[in-house]
Amino acid sequence: MNKLSRLLDYFGEVVVVDSEYRSQGDGTHEVRCVCAIELGGGREHRVWVDGSTVCPYPVDDQSLIVAHYASAELVTHDSLGWPRPFNVLDTCVEFSAVTAGKRRRDQGRGLVDALMYFNLPHLDHHEKDEMQELALADRRNDMYSSEERSALLGYCWSDVAGAVRLLGVLEGYLCP
Numbered sequence: 768m769n770k771l772s773r774l775l776d777y778f779g780e781v782v783v784v785d786s787e788y789r790s791q792g793d794g795t796h797e798v799r800c801v802c803a804i805e806l807g808g809g810r811e812h813r814v815w816v817d818g819s820t821v822c823p824y825p826v827d828d829q830s831l832i833v834a835h836y837a838s839a840e841l842v843t844h845d846s847l848g849w850p851r852p853f854n855v856l857d858t859c860v861e862f863s864a865v866t867a868g869k870r871r872r873d874q875g876r877g878l879v880d881a882l883m884y885f886n887l888p889h890l891d892h893h894e895k896d897e898m899q900e901l902a903l904a905d906r907r908n909d910m911y912s913s914e915e916r917s918a919l920l921g922y923c924w925s926d927v928a929g930a931v932r933l934l935g936v937l938e939g940y941l942c943p
Protein backbone atom coordinates (compact mmCIF):
# COMPACT_ATOMS: atom_id res chain seq x y z
CA MET A 768 0.00 0.00 0.00
CA ASN A 769 1.57 3.24 -1.07
CA LYS A 770 -0.93 5.94 -1.73
CA LEU A 771 0.32 9.44 -2.35
CA SER A 772 -1.33 12.23 -0.45
CA ARG A 773 -1.98 15.76 -1.65
CA LEU A 774 -0.91 16.84 1.83
CA LEU A 775 2.63 15.99 0.67
CA ASP A 776 2.52 19.33 -1.15
CA TYR A 777 2.59 20.89 2.31
CA PHE A 778 4.61 18.45 4.42
CA GLY A 779 7.80 16.48 3.89
CA GLU A 780 6.08 13.35 5.20
CA VAL A 781 2.51 12.34 6.02
CA VAL A 782 2.19 9.48 8.50
CA VAL A 783 -1.12 7.72 9.15
CA VAL A 784 -1.09 6.12 12.61
CA ASP A 785 -3.25 3.88 14.77
CA SER A 786 -2.64 2.06 18.04
CA GLU A 787 -4.46 -0.56 20.08
CA TYR A 788 -4.40 -0.17 23.84
CA ARG A 789 -6.12 -0.60 27.15
CA SER A 790 -7.02 2.64 28.85
CA GLN A 791 -5.71 2.51 32.41
CA GLY A 792 -8.20 5.03 33.76
CA ASP A 793 -5.48 7.45 34.84
CA GLY A 794 -4.94 9.21 31.52
CA THR A 795 -2.40 6.68 30.29
CA HIS A 796 -2.63 3.72 27.91
CA GLU A 797 -1.27 0.24 28.22
CA VAL A 798 -0.32 0.19 24.54
CA ARG A 799 -0.50 -3.20 22.80
CA CYS A 800 0.66 -2.23 19.32
CA VAL A 801 1.18 0.66 16.95
CA CYS A 802 0.82 0.58 13.15
CA ALA A 803 1.65 3.36 10.73
CA ILE A 804 2.37 4.09 7.08
CA GLU A 805 4.50 6.90 5.71
CA LEU A 806 2.61 7.98 2.60
CA GLY A 807 5.59 9.77 1.05
CA GLY A 808 8.37 7.27 1.68
CA GLY A 809 6.07 4.24 1.66
CA ARG A 810 7.55 2.74 4.84
CA GLU A 811 5.16 0.59 6.86
CA HIS A 812 5.39 -0.01 10.62
CA ARG A 813 3.81 -2.77 12.67
CA VAL A 814 5.10 -2.61 16.25
CA TRP A 815 4.09 -4.95 19.06
CA VAL A 816 5.09 -3.19 22.28
CA ASP A 817 7.53 -5.42 24.12
CA GLY A 818 9.57 -3.49 26.63
CA SER A 819 10.83 -0.12 25.54
CA THR A 820 10.39 1.01 21.96
CA VAL A 821 11.36 4.04 19.93
CA CYS A 822 8.96 5.91 17.69
CA PRO A 823 9.65 4.47 14.22
CA TYR A 824 8.21 7.36 12.17
CA PRO A 825 9.08 11.07 11.98
CA VAL A 826 7.19 13.51 14.23
CA ASP A 827 9.25 16.65 13.48
CA ASP A 828 7.91 19.98 12.20
CA GLN A 829 8.20 18.83 8.56
CA SER A 830 5.92 15.84 9.16
CA LEU A 831 2.16 15.53 9.56
CA ILE A 832 0.66 12.81 11.74
CA VAL A 833 -2.83 11.71 10.71
CA ALA A 834 -5.11 9.63 12.93
CA HIS A 835 -8.79 9.05 13.52
CA TYR A 836 -9.46 10.49 17.00
CA ALA A 837 -5.86 11.67 17.23
CA SER A 838 -6.00 12.65 20.92
CA ALA A 839 -5.87 8.91 21.70
CA GLU A 840 -2.66 8.61 19.69
CA LEU A 841 -1.15 11.51 21.64
CA VAL A 842 -1.88 9.64 24.88
CA THR A 843 -0.30 6.55 23.31
CA HIS A 844 2.82 8.58 22.49
CA ASP A 845 2.95 9.94 26.05
CA SER A 846 2.43 6.49 27.51
CA LEU A 847 5.29 5.01 25.46
CA GLY A 848 7.60 7.92 26.27
CA TRP A 849 7.59 8.88 22.57
CA PRO A 850 7.83 12.54 21.56
CA ARG A 851 4.53 14.23 20.76
CA PRO A 852 4.04 14.93 17.05
CA PHE A 853 4.59 18.51 15.94
CA ASN A 854 1.70 18.54 13.43
CA VAL A 855 -1.52 16.53 13.83
CA LEU A 856 -4.56 16.11 11.61
CA ASP A 857 -7.55 14.31 13.11
CA THR A 858 -9.75 12.65 10.48
CA CYS A 859 -12.56 12.39 13.05
CA VAL A 860 -12.57 16.17 13.52
CA GLU A 861 -12.36 16.78 9.76
CA PHE A 862 -15.09 14.22 9.04
CA SER A 863 -17.28 15.90 11.67
CA ALA A 864 -16.72 19.30 10.07
CA VAL A 865 -17.40 18.06 6.53
CA THR A 866 -20.60 16.23 7.48
CA ALA A 867 -21.95 18.64 10.11
CA GLY A 868 -25.69 19.02 9.60
CA LYS A 869 -25.70 16.21 7.02
CA ARG A 870 -25.34 13.09 9.15
CA ARG A 871 -28.43 11.29 10.36
CA ARG A 872 -28.78 10.79 14.09
CA ASP A 873 -27.79 7.14 13.80
CA GLN A 874 -24.64 7.96 11.84
CA GLY A 875 -21.70 8.20 14.23
CA ARG A 876 -18.26 9.66 13.80
CA GLY A 877 -16.09 6.61 14.44
CA LEU A 878 -13.77 5.30 11.73
CA VAL A 879 -16.22 2.58 10.64
CA ASP A 880 -19.08 5.12 10.59
CA ALA A 881 -17.03 7.54 8.48
CA LEU A 882 -16.00 4.82 6.01
CA MET A 883 -19.63 3.69 5.73
CA TYR A 884 -20.74 7.27 5.16
CA PHE A 885 -18.51 7.51 2.09
CA ASN A 886 -19.22 3.93 0.94
CA LEU A 887 -15.61 2.89 1.49
CA PRO A 888 -14.52 -0.65 2.48
CA HIS A 889 -14.67 -1.16 6.25
CA LEU A 890 -14.70 -3.78 9.00
CA ASP A 891 -18.09 -4.52 10.43
CA HIS A 892 -18.81 -3.29 13.93
CA HIS A 893 -18.91 -6.83 15.31
CA GLU A 894 -15.44 -7.66 14.04
CA LYS A 895 -14.16 -4.42 15.53
CA ASP A 896 -15.77 -5.09 18.93
CA GLU A 897 -14.15 -8.52 19.07
CA MET A 898 -10.68 -7.11 18.46
CA GLN A 899 -11.20 -4.23 20.88
CA GLU A 900 -12.15 -6.74 23.54
CA LEU A 901 -8.87 -8.54 22.91
CA ALA A 902 -6.96 -5.26 23.32
CA LEU A 903 -8.85 -4.48 26.54
CA ALA A 904 -8.06 -7.80 28.22
CA ASP A 905 -6.65 -7.50 31.73
CA ARG A 906 -3.19 -8.86 30.99
CA ARG A 907 0.32 -7.85 30.10
CA ASN A 908 1.54 -7.68 26.52
CA ASP A 909 3.81 -10.71 26.97
CA MET A 910 0.77 -12.82 27.87
CA TYR A 911 -0.67 -12.58 24.35
CA SER A 912 -0.07 -15.59 22.14
CA SER A 913 1.60 -15.06 18.77
CA GLU A 914 -1.78 -15.69 17.09
CA GLU A 915 -3.42 -13.01 19.24
CA ARG A 916 -0.59 -10.58 18.55
CA SER A 917 -0.87 -11.00 14.81
CA ALA A 918 -4.67 -10.72 15.01
CA LEU A 919 -4.40 -7.41 16.90
CA LEU A 920 -1.65 -6.13 14.62
CA GLY A 921 -3.75 -7.05 11.58
CA TYR A 922 -6.74 -5.26 13.04
CA CYS A 923 -4.64 -2.20 13.91
CA TRP A 924 -3.24 -2.23 10.38
CA SER A 925 -6.76 -2.38 8.92
CA ASP A 926 -7.59 0.79 10.85
CA VAL A 927 -4.53 2.48 9.32
CA ALA A 928 -5.66 1.34 5.86
CA GLY A 929 -9.17 2.64 6.61
CA ALA A 930 -7.83 6.01 7.76
CA VAL A 931 -5.77 6.24 4.55
CA ARG A 932 -8.94 5.69 2.49
CA LEU A 933 -10.87 8.21 4.57
CA LEU A 934 -8.05 10.75 4.24
CA GLY A 935 -8.20 10.32 0.46
CA VAL A 936 -11.81 11.54 0.48
CA LEU A 937 -11.29 14.27 3.08
CA GLU A 938 -8.37 15.69 1.10
CA GLY A 939 -10.90 16.71 -1.53
CA TYR A 940 -12.26 19.12 1.05
CA LEU A 941 -9.00 20.00 2.79
CA CYS A 942 -6.91 20.67 -0.34
CA PRO A 943 -9.39 21.95 -2.93
Ligand SMILES: [Mn+2]
Pocket residue numbers: 785786787922923926
Ligand atom coordinates in the same frame (compact mmCIF):
# COMPACT_ATOMS: atom_id res chain seq x y z
MN1 LIG B 1 -7.54 0.80 15.92
